[in-house]
Amino acid sequence: MSIVVVGSVAYDTIETTRGGVADTLGGSATYFAVASRFFTPVSIVAVVGSDFRPEDRQLLHERNIDLRGLEQRSGSTFRWRGRYHEDMNIRDTLDLKLNVFESFAPDLLPDLQRSDYLFLGNIAPDLQERVLEQVPSPKLVAADTMNHWIADTRADLLRLLPRLDILTLNDEEARLLSGEHNLVKAGRAVLKLGPKTVLVKRGEYGAIQFSQAGMFAVPAYPLEEVVDPTGAGDAFAGGLIGYLARSGKVDESRLRTGAVYGSVLASFVVEKFGLGRLVDLTWEEIDLRYRAFIDLIDSHHSRWISQ
Amino acid sequence: MSIVVVGSVAYDTIETTRGGVADTLGGSATYFAVASRFFTPVSIVAVVGSDFRPEDRQLLHERNIDLRGLEQRSGSTFRWRGRYHEDMNIRDTLDLKLNVFESFAPDLLPDLQRSDYLFLGNIAPDLQERVLEQVPSPKLVAADTMNHWIADTRADLLRLLPRLDILTLNDEEARLLSGEHNLVKAGRAVLKLGPKTVLVKRGEYGAIQFSQAGMFAVPAYPLEEVVDPTGAGDAFAGGLIGYLARSGKVDESRLRTGAVYGSVLASFVVEKFGLGRLVDLTWEEIDLRYRAFIDLIDSHHSRWISQ
Numbered sequence: 001m002s003i004v005v006v007g008s009v010a011y012d013t014i015e016t017t018r019g020g021v022a023d024t025l026g027g028s029a030t031y032f033a034v035a036s037r038f039f040t041p042v043s044i045v046a047v048v049g050s051d052f053r054p055e056d057r058q059l060l061h062e063r064n065i066d067l068r069g070l071e072q073r074s075g076s077t078f079r080w081r082g083r084y085h086e087d088m089n090i091r092d093t094l095d096l097k098l099n100v101f102e103s104f105a106p107d108l109l110p111d112l113q114r115s116d117y118l119f120l121g122n123i124a125p126d127l128q129e130r131v132l133e134q135v136p137s138p139k140l141v142a143a144d145t146m147n148h149w150i151a152d153t154r155a156d157l158l159r160l161l162p163r164l165d166i167l168t169l170n171d172e173e174a175r176l177l178s179g180e181h182n183l184v185k186a187g188r189a190v191l192k193l194g195p196k197t198v199l200v201k202r203g204e205y206g207a208i209q210f211s212q213a214g215m216f217a218v219p220a221y222p223l224e225e226v227v228d229p230t231g232a233g234d235a236f237a238g239g240l241i242g243y244l245a246r247s248g249k250v251d252e253s254r255l256r257t258g259a260v261y262g263s264v265l266a267s268f269v270v271e272k273f274g275l276g277r278l279v280d281l282t283w284e285e286i287d288l289r290y291r292a293f294i295d296l297i298d299s300h301h302s303r304w305i306s307q
Numbered sequence: 308m309s310i311v312v313v314g315s316v317a318y319d320t321i322e323t324t325r326g327g328v329a330d331t332l333g334g335s336a337t338y339f340a341v342a343s344r345f346f347t348p349v350s351i352v353a354v355v356g357s358d359f360r361p362e363d364r365q366l367l368h369e370r371n372i373d374l375r376g377l378e379q380r381s382g383s384t385f386r387w388r389g390r391y392h393e394d395m396n397i398r399d400t401l402d403l404k405l406n407v408f409e410s411f412a413p414d415l416l417p418d419l420q421r422s423d424y425l426f427l428g429n430i431a432p433d434l435q436e437r438v439l440e441q442v443p444s445p446k447l448v449a450a451d452t453m454n455h456w457i458a459d460t461r462a463d464l465l466r467l468l469p470r471l472d473i474l475t476l477n478d479e480e481a482r483l484l485s486g487e488h489n490l491v492k493a494g495r496a497v498l499k500l501g502p503k504t505v506l507v508k509r510g511e512y513g514a515i516q517f518s519q520a521g522m523f524a525v526p527a528y529p530l531e532e533v534v535d536p537t538g539a540g541d542a543f544a545g546g547l548i549g550y551l552a553r554s555g556k557v558d559e560s561r562l563r564t565g566a567v568y569g570s571v572l573a574s575f576v577v578e579k580f581g582l583g584r585l586v587d588l589t590w591e592e593i594d595l596r597y598r599a600f601i602d603l604i605d606s607h608h609s610r611w612i613s614q
Contacts, residue, residue, distance in 0.1 A: 182531055182533075184529045185531050206524075208529060216603065217529065217604055219515075219524040219526060223489075223491060224491045224492050256605070256607070259606075260606050296521070296524050297525075299563050299564060299566075300563070300564070
């Protein structure tokens with residue numbers, strides 16, 4: 001089953017305590033697609049400017065990502081500049097220029113409207129809804145959101161939530177959306193707003209997935225070196241939704257396995273700046289870390305892998 | 308198999324955002340013993356002052372904790388006063404009076420010297436070593452430590468570490484002891500200092516256990532309400548060592564199951580002030596939360612419990 005992801009394709013300038021990188025290919029749709037393509041075909045629906053580099057288009061194309069929905073317009077590509085603190089869970093946005101993204105109004109090609117799996121990346125909830133209107137019978141709809149939309153377009157977001165199978169957001173956003181400081185109360189309150197599953201991302205502390213079946217807590221894979229957390233949340237979603245689309249069925253067991261694959265993909269992203277680690281990643285590396293991850297969290301230590 | 312715990316028995320005055328409590332029974336040996344007694348008989352070796360309340364002695368005695376090694380001297384019992392921040396991982400010590408604990412020099416009764424399981428609570432490493440000298444052939448020795456001992460008595464601590472099966476410490480202490488900021492590097496570096504297993508406690512973010520077999524990451528049980536984190540680390544150790552002593556054998560699988568029981572015991576402690584939740588806890592409640600915990604972290608969602 002193929003996936004359509006709608007979101008941003010951007011040029012990021014990133015500083016962390018480990019160094020920096022300028023005008024590197026990024027954006028929520030990009031990270032999601034580059035992660036999920038390991039599991040299933042994926043199509044990006046987004047907009048870029050006339051400055052979008054042919055080699056970046058080529059890079060995505062070579063990784064079997066369908067770019068027919070990547071509109072190119074005159075103007076500049078969305079640009080973000082940010083700096084991470086020593087505690088990489090915290091970052092400051094130093095500059096943000098929406099550019100051509102400001103007037104983004106996604107329209108899906110007819111064959112993409114028949115998609116079964118849909119990921120609505122972090123864009124305005126009314127745009128997410130606009131996309132959803134074009135896809136009459138999806139099998140699964142997942143969406144990401146952020147503090148800005150929660151604070152400024154709450155009504156739009158609340159209208160969208162009951163139509164979602166999965167909502168992903170971070171711990172602060174779950175608190176903001178629910179008004180509950182305690183994370184368990186916050187997760188359960190967001191679940192009551194309509195999504196069937198709520199994935200609360202906690203950066204280096206992993207994630208907690210809330211559903212009717214209960215809670216699933218998954219740690220972040222402990223790494224010796226974290227270089228740049230940009231895109232980790234979208235790569236997590238790419239691993240999760242990619243796995244679900246590949247398996248063609250959604251149940252609690254698959255949602256949990258998917259969250260492990262999400263953690264695995266996110267753990268690779270942070271090892272290098274930008275997309276650096278994801279673009280050359282192999283399925284063998286993913287499989288090896290998946291096994292190491294299962295060993296990491298297996299309380300019975302069944303030792304089905306040797307280390 | 309029975310356990311001997313050497314550590315503090317104290318009166319604590321605690322403030323959290325949820326309220327406070329004055330002069331309540333606490334101390335590392337107390338929390339450890341009240342948690343581990345669910346698994347196996349436990350003996351406390353500690354010192355209290357002439358102000359130690361008969362009802363507190365009675366409370367421990369009624370929970371089958373052996374108090375023959377609880378020395379009572381003229382003077383005051385160890386007193387600690389602390390305040391937790393909104394982020395309960397952070398606390399300030401407002402006042403600390405060692406009192407009779409200042410001249411504590413533990414001497415074990417002959418039958419306690421034949422103990423198989425030994426927990427050296429958070430006291431000076433030379434005192435921990437003194438206890439170890441009195442126990443010629445333990446099956447398992449575990450110890451806790453803190454920033455104060457790492458900074459001020461590092462040589463004593465480094466001498467002790469190779470004699471430990473398990474060292475427990477928190478993330479900041481692991482960083483201080485190893486000089487490594489990254490937690491994976493820190494845990495592995497501490498492992499190289501001698502302990503067979505290193506348990507790094509991360510408060511509300513759970514724990515990571517390092518051993519030759521690899522890493523085991525366990526989340527904290529997500530609670531709707533956290534009232535007072537005091538004693539959670541010692542109760543964790545009580546659940547872990549208690550389970551190991553009960554099973555009579557130590558291997559990677561049992562260390563992992565033990566860490567889950569540790570997390571379970573710690574999750575109860577924080578629900579009320581001081582020992583409030585632990586003293587009336589039943590085995591049925593522990594067993595129920597253990598099952599819920601396994602469900603929480605089971606990536607295959609085998610659903611051997613119904614919720």
